[in-house]
Amino acid sequence: MYKVKVNETYEFDLSAVNDTLQLNGQAVPVDVRELQDGHLHFIYKNKSYNAEVVSENHENKTSVVKINGKLYEVAIEDQFDSLLKAMGMGAGSGKTAREVKAPMPGLVLNINVAEGQEIQKGDNLLVLEAMKMENMLKSVTEGVIKKINISKGDKVEKNQVLIEFV
Known part of the structure; x- marks a missing residue:
């Protein structure tokens, strides 16, 4: 389970269970194909999207992702990050x-x-x-x-x- 925050505005829980994407506990049909060098193509709700990881900051677990030409800052927190945060660390x-x-x-x-x-x-x-x-x-x-x-x-x-x- 991952907690994902986009542009410091949108927050949701994301997980993959048996090759199915779960978004806030609901199964979401998404067809994802990895192309090359951090580029992805995916289809969501019958719409085509091209995604590229523009930059990554491993220390604070954020990335800048370009989707169909628009930039998004994405922060991802896994269960270990949540545990450390709960411990004040x-x-x-x-x-x-x-x-x-x-x-x-x-x-x-x-x-x-x-x-x-x-x-x-x-x-x-x-x-x-x-x-x-x-x-x-x-x-x-x-x-x-x-x-x-x-x-x-x-x-x-x-x-x-x-x-x-x-």
Whole structure:
């Protein structure tokens, strides 16, 4: 499932299930053919469209797409982006992340950092057990731990602030 935003105006959910395009939960008949070098041709509602990816920004997951000569800015968010956003670590947060939130309800099994500790991007912060699975939460930023709001053995709720950065 992808969340798609076009020109900062139109938002919809998009997924492909068994080679069928789903738009906001409804099956949408679309015939798509990849041509070459980022060019596509598709038929939607008996109309023909030519599409070309003009530019891509992989860091913030946006693209500029030209469809029948008109430019559109498209932002795409997958389930992992949604999870990171729920944890307060969404795309573009990079060095400005201020907190880590629980992505789901769970039990804190281990805390691998301490208040005042300097951390780097990718460092292991804590282990959260949810649905009988251990999930290692890692830092998406570098910085210093300001406050740890939980202890080993605590039960946490989704979106609860676990760790704050300076």
